[in-house]
Amino acid sequence: MENTWIYRGTEPIKIKKYLQSLGMGHRLFNDLKNGEGEFLVDHRKVRPTTQILPNQPLTIKAQPELADDTVESSNEPLNVVYEDDNWLVVDKPAGVTSIPGPTVQNDTVLNRVKGYLIANNSADLRPHLITRLDRFTGGLLLIAKHHIASSMISQQVQQHQMLKEYTALVEGQVMDEHGEINKPIGRKDGQAARVIDENGQRALTEYWVEERGAKWTRVRVRLHTGRTHQIRVHFAAIGHSLIGDHLYGGDTSKYDHQLLHASKISFNDPFTLKQMTFTSELPAAFFELV
Template structure:
């Protein structure tokens, strides 16, 4: 079983509580409370508790009780990056991130948990961000709750770049969209551009103009729900295949949106991570 945290007290460290030692590992108070409730502990490979007094030279391993009720289901995964802390998957269009009442087995969570199980890892599924079901591309998954929490605690900025196909010919090469986004009245899913919405900023670069469509690259500065879909629709160039926001479905039946690039600083190793996922085939076939 792989611990989510392990460390050794230095030989000149004074005796201290488990809580203090874990706090010195820069674990937040909220996470320490969770570890006290759900954690299990080994000190020098012997069972310990939250109340165990630690001494200089003690080696500590902390495990978090597995709480997932998601059934592992073998699914072919396109793994773009993996280390001891993170897994980055190129998710196909049409796949949910989490199971729902109508789809329990063929989601990214099912596939990732089956992969962890096959590899003999004591890891769990903690997505750092999400993609809509019909959006393809890069998804970052933390292998345990501490790594997931590190993204939040360190305010890790994830720079996201999306490629998209829109209906119509966008006549200029670059544009910057600052339309606020709000929930559409009467809908729990749909959003709209609205003066009283939350600030939202998307920069758009035209990659290629086709006879009936435009390939664009979208740079997100905020992370509102459906941000790219709403912004391009509000401009009059909805995503092809995105019938929720007015896109045509004669050529593609799923929104043509792909999370193609990610840039971030690894919250554990502090390494700068740069990742790319190849464009789906339909980008080469755009009419």
């Protein structure tokens, strides 16, 4: 695997500083420096302490990542929205788990991506899920196809610079056209459910009303933090549980899972330096209620 950038600065810069400006972490740089990769400037192998001049190309070559034998591959369908040498964006159906766990081992998104990469003769066979979704939340997931991509996007994830928007159907009529729910979220001992807890982690959810029915509201939701069940906990806390959400008091008379869909994701690609934005259509369940 290799990636190339053209340095567009006006002053010489060391390779490490330049790569850090693109998002590369200290740990990955050291791994590359210590034998797991090569640095090339103008297509010539150089030491990692080398300075790059304006308009010079910098190339990183790295060994491919071998498959993780503890993760089974699956040939079940994978809805690929976008793919290049570094990224996969997939549209996950509700009901499919993101990663293997105690209850599901061999047919998660991770298993399906591994099967997809094997079928397409990919050199890198250890995908990295950058975003995850609850089992019964469908929509867009971003996956790094190798560890360099995973490392270089991590800063955007940690600093909440990646835009993630969801569509939810909630109970009742949300009166404010636009609002924020700023309530800390904590764990509930021995239970899967999270709770509003003044001693919990900071959690901020922003929303816009898109449509109202007699007994429901469709909202567009943007996460400014990434807490477990954040949208579900926050809307339950303001008296508008998600329809179908049995864990947080939603009406389950028609749906057995929360009507929540990851409808948009946007990030800055550290390889092309372009903003990448993807959207997903709402599943049929959202229109049946309407």
